[in-house]
Amino acid sequence: MQTTFPRLLMKHAAERPQAPAMREKEYGIWQAHSWSSMAMLVEHITCGLHLAGLTRNAHMVVIGANRPRLYATMLAAQSLGAIPIPLYQDAVGAECVFPITNADVRLAMVEDQEQVDKLLEIRDRCPDLGTLIYDNPRGLRSYAEPGLRSLDALIEAGRSFAQSQPGFFAAQLALGQPEDVAAMFFTSGTTGNPKGVVHTHSTLIDRAQAGAEFDKLSAQEEVLAYLPPAWIGQNIFSYAQWLCCGYVVNCPEEVSTVTIDLKEVGPTYYFAPPRVFEGLLTSVMIRMEDAGRLKRSLFSFFMDVAKRVGPERMNGKPVGALQNLMYLVGDLLVYGPLRNNLGFSRVRVAYTAGEAIGPDLFTFYRSIGINLKQLYGSTETAVFVCLQPDDQARADTVGVPIRGVEIKVADNGEILVKSAGLLKEYYKNPAATAEVLTADGWYHTSDAGFIDSQGHLKIIDRVKDVGRIQGGANDGAMFAPKYVENKLKFFPFIKEAVAYGDGREKVCVMLNIDFDAVGNWAERRNLPYAGYTDLAQKTEVYQLIKECIEKVNADLSADALLAGSQVSRFLVLHKELDADDGELTRTNKVRRGFIADKYLPLIDALYLGKTAQFIETVVKFEDGRSGSVSATLKIEDANTFAAVKAAA
Amino acid sequence: MAEKKIGEVILEVNNISLSFGGIKALSDISFNVKEHEIRAIIGPNGAGKSSLLNCINGVYTPQQGAITFRGQTFTHMNSHQVAVMGVARTFQNLALFKGMSVLDNIMSGRNLKIKSNLLMQAIRIGPAEKEEFMHREAVEKIIDFLEIQAYRKTPVGQLPYGLQKRVDLGRALAMEPQVLLLDEPMAGMNVEEKQDMCRFVLDVNDEFGTTVVLIEHDMGVVMDISDRVVVLDYGKKIGDGTPEEVRNNEEVISAYLGTSH
Numbered sequence: 001m002q003t004t005f006p007r008l009l010m011k012h013a014a015e016r017p018q019a020p021a022m023r024e025k026e027y028g029i030w031q032a033h034s035w036s037s038m039a040m041l042v043e044h045i046t047c048g049l050h051l052a053g054l055t056r057n058a059h060m061v062v063i064g065a066n067r068p069r070l071y072a073t074m075l076a077a078q079s080l081g082a083i084p085i086p087l088y089q090d091a092v093g094a095e096c097v098f099p100i101t102n103a104d105v106r107l108a109m110v111e112d113q114e115q116v117d118k119l120l121e122i123r124d125r126c127p128d129l130g131t132l133i134y135d136n137p138r139g140l141r142s143y144a145e146p147g148l149r150s151l152d153a154l155i156e157a158g159r160s161f162a163q164s165q166p167g168f169f170a171a172q173l174a175l176g177q178p179e180d181v182a183a184m185f186f187t188s189g190t191t192g193n194p195k196g197v198v199h200t201h202s203t204l205i206d207r208a209q210a211g212a213e214f215d216k217l218s219a220q221e222e223v224l225a226y227l228p229p230a231w232i233g234q235n236i237f238s239y240a241q242w243l244c245c246g247y248v249v250n251c252p253e254e255v256s257t258v259t260i261d262l263k264e265v266g267p268t269y270y271f272a273p274p275r276v277f278e279g280l281l282t283s284v285m286i287r288m289e290d291a292g293r294l295k296r297s298l299f300s301f302f303m304d305v306a307k308r309v310g311p312e313r314m315n316g317k318p319v320g321a322l323q324n325l326m327y328l329v330g331d332l333l334v335y336g337p338l339r340n341n342l343g344f345s346r347v348r349v350a351y352t353a354g355e356a357i358g359p360d361l362f363t364f365y366r367s368i369g370i371n372l373k374q375l376y377g378s379t380e381t382a383v384f385v386c387l388q389p390d391d392q393a394r395a396d397t398v399g400v401p402i403r404g405v406e407i408k409v410a411d412n413g414e415i416l417v418k419s420a421g422l423l424k425e426y427y428k429n430p431a432a433t434a435e436v437l438t439a440d441g442w443y444h445t446s447d448a449g450f451i452d453s454q455g456h457l458k459i460i461d462r463v464k465d466v467g468r469i470q471g472g473a474n475d476g477a478m479f480a481p482k483y484v485e486n487k488l489k490f491f492p493f494i495k496e497a498v499a500y501g502d503g504r505e506k507v508c509v510m511l512n513i514d515f516d517a518v519g520n521w522a523e524r525r526n527l528p529y530a531g532y533t534d535l536a537q538k539t540e541v542y543q544l545i546k547e548c549i550e551k552v553n554a555d556l557s558a559d560a561l562l563a564g565s566q567v568s569r570f571l572v573l574h575k576e577l578d579a580d581d582g583e584l585t586r587t588n589k590v591r592r593g594f595i596a597d598k599y600l601p602l603i604d605a606l607y608l609g610k611t612a613q614f615i616e617t618v619v620k621f622e623d624g625r626s627g628s629v630s631a632t633l634k635i636e637d638a639n640t641f642a643a644v645k646a647a648a
Numbered sequence: 649m650a651e652k653k654i655g656e657v658i659l660e661v662n663n664i665s666l667s668f669g670g671i672k673a674l675s676d677i678s679f680n681v682k683e684h685e686i687r688a689i690i691g692p693n694g695a696g697k698s699s700l701l702n703c704i705n706g707v708y709t710p711q712q713g714a715i716t717f718r719g720q721t722f723t724h725m726n727s728h729q730v731a732v733m734g735v736a737r738t739f740q741n742l743a744l745f746k747g748m749s750v751l752d753n754i755m756s757g758r759n760l761k762i763k764s765n766l767l768m769q770a771i772r773i774g775p776a777e778k779e780e781f782m783h784r785e786a787v788e789k790i791i792d793f794l795e796i797q798a799y800r801k802t803p804v805g806q807l808p809y810g811l812q813k814r815v816d817l818g819r820a821l822a823m824e825p826q827v828l829l830l831d832e833p834m835a836g837m838n839v840e841e842k843q844d845m846c847r848f849v850l851d852v853n854d855e856f857g858t859t860v861v862l863i864e865h866d867m868g869v870v871m872d873i874s875d876r877v878v879v880l881d882y883g884k885k886i887g888d889g890t891p892e893e894v895r896n897n898e899e900v901i902s903a904y905l906g907t908s909h
Contacts, residue, residue: 027788028800138793139851256798623843 004176004201006042006079008243013039016246019219022068025253025261033068035246041069041155043169045076048158050168052107052131052149056081056175059103059184061096063087063119064111066225066251069135069151071239073109078182078201079172085184085196086230088586089115090579092624093122095586098193099186100126103427107131109151113139120145178202184427185232185379196427197232197379207382207421208240210403214387215349221247221269222346226258231587232379233353237271240382262343270350274357275588277372280342281364282492286520302330303367310335310367316391335368344370351375351387353398354587356459356482358490362395374398376457380436380443382421386457397456407457413448414463448480465592467502469564477564479507481592484565487555491548492517496577498590499567500603506568508606510599511545512536512576518544533631536572542636545572549638563643569606570638571613573599574631580620602633611635654875655683658859659704659827664713666699673699674710674883681827686853686860688870690894691880692903697863698740700880701829704861705737706730717827731760736825738816740832740863746805750815753804754790757822758783790818793855794848810841817848821856828852830862834869842866846873871895879903 003011012021017036024031033041054060060077062084064070074084085103087096089111096118099105106128110116116134123129134140135151162169182201186194211217225238238249247269252261259280288299309319309327319327339345350365350372357374365372376386376398385407388399401407406418422443425433436444448466449459460466461480469477481499484507488497495514501507515532518541522529529535553566577583583595596603598617605613616630659681666674674696681687689697702708704715706725714723717733736757744753762769762783764776772780791797794814799807804815813833820828833849834842850873852858864870870877871891879887879900887893887900894900 027785027792028797029788138855139847141854253797254795256795260798622840 002178002202003205004078004173004178004180005182005205005240005243006075006173006176008205009035009039009042009075010173012243012246016219019246020248021242021246022071022249022251023265024068024251025257025264028253030250030264038068038072041072042075042079043162044155044158045069045073045151046079046158046169046172047161047165048154048156049073049076049082049107050080050172051157051161052133052154054080054082054107057083057181058107059083059085059105061085061087061100061105061108062110062229063089063096063108063115064135064229065089065255066227066229066234066238066249067111067135068251070109070111070229071249073133073151074183074239078176079169081172081176081180083181083184085186086228086235087186088228088230090228091586092580093118095194097122097125099196100129102193103184103196104128107133109133110135112136116140116143116148176201178205181424183235185230185235187379195429195432198424198427199232199382200424203382203421203424204236204240205244206404207377207384207419208236208244210405210421211236211384211387212241212245214384214402215269217241217245217247217269217349219246221245221348222265222267223247223249223269224252224258224262224265224267225249226252226255226261227271227273228586233271233383236383237269259343263341264343266343266346268346268348270344270347272350272352273354273588274352274361275355277352277357277365278361278492281361282514282517284338284342285492286516289520289524299334302334305330306335306367307363310369311363314366314369314371314391314393331369338368339370347371349373349390353377355589356486357395358486359395360490362393366393376459378445380423381417381419381445382423384421385417385419388456392454392456394456397452397458399457400455401457407451408442409450410444412463413450413460413466415445415447415449415457415459416442417445418442465502469501469507470503470505472505474506474564478561479565480562483562484509484552484556484567485590487552488548488567491551493521493544494548496584496590498577498592498595499565500592500596500606501565504607506607507565508569508603509549509567509571510595510602510606511570511572513541513545513572515576532576533574533629536574537631537634539634542572542634545570546636546638553638553640557641558644566640567638568640569635571602571606571633571635573602574615574633575617575619575629578619580622581618605635654685657681658683658718659861660716661700661704662714662716664700664703664710664715666696666703666708666710672883674703674880677713677880677883677885679878679885679888681859681861682876683859684853684857685875686849686862686873688874688877689861689863689880690865690867690870690877694882695880696883697880698831699883701737701831701861701863704730705735705829731823734823734826735829736820736823736827737829738813738820738831738833740835742812742816744804744812744816744819747803749801749803750796750799750807750818751787751791751801753815754787754818754822755783757819758787760823786824787822790821793821793851794818810837810844813837813841813845814848817845817852821852824856825858827859827861830860832863832865834864834866842869849873 012035018034020032021035021038022033060082062073077084131147133151133154137150178201181198182204184196184198186196227234242249250265252258305326309323312319347370353375373388373393377383385405386399387402404419408416410416418441446463447459448461448463452458461482465481467479469479479501484499485497488494493514494511496512497509499509513536549567556566557563579586602613612632612634614632618626618628620626657680662678664674664677691697703710706727709724714721764779768776834845853860877891877894881903887897
């Protein structure tokens with residue numbers, strides 16, 4: 001089907017003018033915007049942006065949380081044939097300079113004072129950025145910067161323009177073609193400058209529709225938009241599929257109210273990265289620990305039932321009549337109320353992606369009756385490549401190729417993808433484009449993996465990260481750092497892990513403990529601590545972490561391929577890895593190389609066999625100031641196991 | 649940034665003296681507060697700052713002197729009357745209803761504005777219900793302003809101290825005051841909470857044009873946000889002027905800031 005996003009909007013506005021398109025919680029009440037009011041808002045912003053000088057094929061930046069007016073602005077830019085570039089709202093000013101200068105951005109629409117300040121701070125480095133439009137005027141009353149104006153004023157100007165030239169908007173829509181560029185997403189970039197991934201209306205719409213068909217999404221779905229709009233996943237779930245299916249997108253009141261809003265909305269279609277599911281489970285478990293004895297024993301009894309019966313039932317397999325009855329009682333007493341408490345009572349389809357999800361975590365949600373599944377895709381593929389069918393959800397695969405996707409595994413183990421949703425190019429970067437998009441039409445994902453016997457895709461690691469152990473007992477063994485890190489992170493006590501071993505004789509890791517989980521664990525053992533740094537260095541905590549590592553080692557030793565990746569030594573870092581310090585990407589992936597350079601003394605100490613090492617680190621606070629933390633870190637050995645030879 | 653408009657004198661304290669038995673808490677204090685300004689009262693412990701605020705607020709009655717508010721002169725104020733005139737305050741040792749939700753606490757600040765009587769409110773008939781909607785909306789705007797939406801239904805006693813201070817401010821704002829008296833709004837807060845509170849005080853002053861009189865210990869905060877500062881020491885006024893003037897005042901330096909380096 002060939003169309004554009006603004007035309008899809010007008011279609012809904014014509015067919016179901018009074019149906020709600022978006023809801024936003026404001027002043028404690030969910031306020032609905034109908035499709036017709038949304039269309040009118042878009043028309044006025046379109047005219048306003050035209051007056052502000054936005055032209056066809058020009059780029060504009062939008063920065064802010066999920067708000068109807070932010071999405072309306074993106075639609076308005078597209079209506080004019082211009083290209084919206086959503087940027088991460090928590091990115092620091094310096095990170096915005098490259099996208100703005102790279103795409104010759106002259107106009108930006110931002111949410112509030114915080115974002116205005118950020119752009120004003122970098123304005124001298126972005127000389128072309130002439131117009132700054134803000135949504136929320138709070139605190140901006142006394143600003144007298146040139147080119148700064150409110151969205152309200154822009155809408156007002158657009159409204160009178162639309163009255164004087166009623167045919168303008170429709171004429172602009174008619175000019176838009178499906179092959180036009182619809183949006184540009186800057187990838188977080190683990191190395192070098194970020195790259196602008198260019199998508200057209202047709203690539204995004206094709207994938208959004210393929211995904212919607214796969215899960216039979218309808219206009220009845222309710223979605224909560226709470227992830228950053230700059231991330232393509234959010235754009236697909238709350239924008240592309242919103243316009244394709246015509247369902248309702250709900251915008252939370254504030255970042256801090258998301259869990260409350262989730263309960264109130266009760267979404268039917270839900271997406272979250274594994275860490276969100278993990279956070280929810282941790283909070284449930286912590287609250288369960290504090291519950292009364294009766295509740296605790298009920299919970300543990302029925303969770304055992306759920307673990308045995310739940311996943312089978314979800315996969316549509318028959319379970320015994322007695323088991324079924326037990327599960328139904330459990331549903332009445334435990335799972336139902338729990339789902340309700342998590343805000344998942346109405347969830348029909350829930351996805352997780354972006355990172356590997358722990359098997360226990362994944363099974364937990366499936367066992368209490370939440371249809372949690374995995375998908376595979378990236379910014380470059382407009383998300384949808386592989387999805388898991390409802391009855392084939394598994395923790396260790398990412399699903400089967402869906403309509404319109406071809407998959408091939410290259411000789412080096414790299415996954416290659418062909419579909420109608422591939423990126424058009426990296427903006428102004430033909431060299432990088434040629435690297436990933438070869439002339440034969442295959443997109444090179446740089447993920448290493450294989451297709452298993454049931455036709456499911458399984459991902460091991462990034463191709464470039466898969467290394468070899470050199471020297472020592474495991475000389476030449478395969479080392480998959482992310483695989484090891486993920487296995488460690490599946491323990492609730494471990495928040496982050498960074499593994500090293502490529503070109504070395506053994507594997508060493510640096511860890512972050514999960515402050516909430518370990519803190520609670522320590523409190524229950526009457527173990528006093530002063531803060532993160534203090535807790536991280538407790539002997540008892542080291543013992544706890546060591547046990548986790550040894551379980552992972554035992555697990556790895558059973559895998560003939562990866563037995564050499566067992567962890568020999570470890571330390572717990574004195575500070576939490578943070579995107580503001582450049583240690584994580586904005587999507588919270590560890591930047592292994594950067595961390596290795598930053599903590600070089602620690603890496604040396606790990607490999608030189610020292611038992612402690614002093615380190616001082618500069619940290620950046622959210623307001624931009626910096627301070628330093630220092631500590632002497634313990635280093636300990638972990639037991640490794642002899643590789644179990646594969647029996648078959 | 650554009651200059652904000654500071655208006656005429658709105659509150660004037662003339663030759664106030666207050667003593668408790670033999671202890672002279674305040675002796676012969678005079679100063680004024682202009683409309684829309686942020687006026688700080690500083691001084692070492694026991695200098696008489698809270699006593700001065702309590703005199704303005706009508707909690708204490710000074711033995712001598714008078715207070716002029718919007719041209720009306722009073723020799724003693726009573727706290728209800730002060731509130732009706734549009735002066736709200738927050739407390740150094742929070743005086744919130746710990747078991748009540750954030751929403752209800754702030755709603756209690758609307759008390760003076762509610763016209764329907766207790767019985768009508770209790771059974772929620774016609775005008776009472778409509779009125780409640782109106783007040784709820786005003787309270788919601790304050791909740792939005794202070795960014796405490798996530799705690800709307802949380803009992804105040806469960807909140808961290810910094811947030812309780814914010815709720816205290818919210819309750820004072822619910823009165824839609826012309827003058828806001830803040831008794832050590834940043835006391836006991838960490839740096840981040842202090843920054844937040846500073847921003848809220850500046851925003852209240854900027855958005856609503858509310859005149860702010862605040863007592864504060866943190867010199868950095870005082871010098872950054874106030875327009876004019878009064879300095880007290882042992883119940884006497886030893887300095888009055890812009891932060892710059894006060895900082896260079898010899899007497900103030902020796903009494904409060906210590907000797908200069």
